[in-house]
Amino acid sequence: MLRLKTLALSAAVLAALHAPSYAQRATPDHAPEIATGYAEKAGKSAHKFMVAAANPLATQAGYQMLKQGGSAVDAAIAMQMVLTLVEPQSSGIGGGSFLMYADAKRVQSYDGRETAPAAADEHLFQDKDGKPVSREVGVVGGRSTGAPGVLRMLELAHKQHGRLPWKTLFQPAIKLAADGFAVSPRLNALLSWDKFLSRDPVARAYFFDEQGKPRPVGYLLKNPELARTLREIADGGADAFYKGRIASDIAAKVASHPTNPGLLTAADIAGYQAKERDPVCSDYKKWTVCGAPPPSSGGIAIAQMLGILEYKDISPYKPVNGELTAEGIHLFTEAGRLAYADRNRYVADTDFVPLPGKGVSAMLDKGYLKQRAALIGQQSMGKAKYGTPDTMQVAWGADTAIDKPSTSHLVAVDAYGGSLSMTTSVEDAFGARQMVDGFMLNNQLTDFSFDSQDADGPIANRVQAGKRPRSAMSPTLVFEKGTHKLVLATGSPGGSTIINYVAKVLVGTLDWGLDVQQAISLPNIGSRNGPTELEAGRVSRAVVEQLKARGHDIREYDQNSGLQGIQRRVVNGKLEWFGGADPRREGVVLGD
Template structure:
């Protein structure tokens, strides 16, 4: 990610970020059991944006504006993230909100200035949901002990975990907030009272959503009296949520976790007519956000920091980069936006190996330790070089997990499909502090249960429905108070040695998040693209199944070249929602350049 090279690209704000793709082959029928990413809602080319002082990138222009206004009056990156998340609860309710959870990486520039280098100035805040204290391994199993049909588990109260995002944001604000907590809720309260327009993406997803209107509260909010979804531009007012946000603004997160709101959540979950859940007000009251050690590893001239377990994103991306470091991706850059077949081959094979380890080893480490009780054996350079040696000129099809300690671990393989309705926020404030935050309610519209003006998550379906297989117990099985494994991968990149921030990025996309974010890292660090160009590249990779290519954005020639290498190619919608902010040098000055995913409604603002 050479600053001079990227800076030259940034001068024309910042060149068109479009990618030529060539003629697209016809889409094959989806394979049984393969979970596609969140529904597509169009593709709009974006050019990125430059700022000198601060910048915010989010999934919705109203949320971006809320963060921008906070930064403009001297707020910190954490302050802006709080304002953004509250607005997203309103304008992107299908993806995230106060009824869900989040992971946040925070870069403290002042700490780096005091001598903390190579990612040591980074803190990882864990606001992942937790299973109820009454949960058992059989939560998503039939009376016969078989895994229940997936959406039978998703829709209703059974899938709802304790929301964590508010506790996490409050914890971060206590340490890094500058503006009063209450002031950060004002933009969302105003929109809730005055109304906010239904975005084209939300309107598109409502048209194809089969479960939401089964909940009377959600039906009354998202649909007209005839049961038709409200169209694009319809002004949604949410006075119930306005009251909730005002209570939290005045009373802190305790107003959510230890009062009427918690009791309302319990009643909603417990009284579902067909799939009641186990979450209780006492579970909500006892929730605690955690501060964890980030996963920071070196890749060539950079240090890349990601989220530790219960996210699998940080480890998997570190593994992929560690394997690709042995292959030299630099000569394999796209030409005129067209992907190089060897680059896709190497990237996909590294992904297979990383996803295989993910399925065997990664879960909530408060319950199931990693090999050696640390992430380090899984990202050890020697181990990754041995894994990379398995990559040949032919696709391996399906990879097997490795043995980082040269000892076979008696654990089963998790095959739970992780669903993709999530959102990402990247922010850099005027002091140079930064956040990368990925936030979610899991599937589109979560559990399809609405209470007090917001949707509840279905995060517990990120656990494995099966508790064990022939190899032993599955690390990501359901256990009381445990956090389900995630693929969310908020990422910060630094110059190795100086510790200077280079990039904040992340994406929604379920288990495909790992590939989406790794694509941006390779494209910026190895291929010298700016972050908008990297985001706009066609998505590609493997989750240890087919080699997945973004439908309509790759050529028939690429497909044929990969098939010749033995790849089972699957063309599919790959609706990433990448956001990113990177440091560039323009006319001798350090500036920020931000990009937003053309596949969604995201935007970037800064001064």
């Protein structure tokens, strides 16, 4: 087992090995983080257990927990704490998360999504005339911060499935925070790109030098404030975060922003509750696919896409020598248009807003999805209209959320039959650009619709006190339909494009027979019920022209996914875990 001190010194080397091309790349303004390169990766095999996370130091922390006899949940907690330190632009204890867990007994879905303050209402992101404020005004400052949920969620999962003591799981992150870690190329690139972070004096002093330049690649960055925070949580449990010093510090930071103060109070934080909800599970061909329910839209949207592709079979249109076909892209993006149309109209926090008619079952009804699939023809439909699921009794307006979270994903399988897929986020890159007690605060409330109603009625995903904003996070577990054995654990960051990223991996593995690394490495494609979006430079000109001839409005740009996946395979009669990490980020896979 590698020592953490060695890891701190070797982080830059590891990152360079796995991501050698970190020049900033052009990314459209709807992407949550800039793209920082693409470097091919090979998958990894193991037989006992496996973990994968978005940073080598986080992966190593999870691997250590499994080596010590820990569960997948134990590994996830250790990885999240390290990610709080080494990948602060993407996730952390100041944010929220959705987690899918399965063992031989059942599949569970944990909701650690942030909640709106008690004082918030539907006008939170509107000016005095009722018009939506700009993206910058919405995101940067205290206004956008909701009560963080990830620690309460992890505490709930640990009580049910932890094997190691809670305190043990924090030690890798505490040691790295105290001793320092080497700034990675990706963190440096994001610091160079962001124009808001240095406005916060605490963040400026930590991330930048006296001249205002970002800490360089390889710089040994120490975070004693986070070490103190994590020690308190390790000793006192999640209550140490939600009740007392840390909660008061968060509330004070939110309220004291000089231009954009927020409404979150210590009482809002103390009252936060993580929830266990029924997962969204549906059969696709010979598999059962399970994802997160509302307030995540990911589970429903992916199930709808797969359900539509059951009637418009995509399996014959496999990539040829790694090159996607025009027909495969056409079917995938048209299915996405239909699913996103329903998502944008209906899905929100179901504690506040009911789904149409009979709920999830109506939106995933085979007859309904067959009707939706029949809308796919030879020409692109351009923009799909939302459907009307059976027994629909409500009408909602069209959502106007920013919905572009900066996010991370991790997966784990343990030696006891437990498997986990967890997506975690602070929303935008570096969240609200507010640092307190060593970590970044989320700006998750901007995932609500800025408008509260339109001509069709109130918007389902409008701001309401105590409500959880809609998410696209899509942690996913796939099982054999008959045996219920795990086939795949996967997920991704990427804002509202997450749904397409994860669906691509599912189609790649289940329909096209690729291994999970090959599927992750496929060009990213999709439509969010607008243009057909293709990863820049990864789809041939001939295919692009064929798509244009079929009416597709093409947009090519760097699609900054961060997929992780672990797949169960049988090789020479022996069970094997095979893991993959996204070549677009710094993630690695480890296992025994």
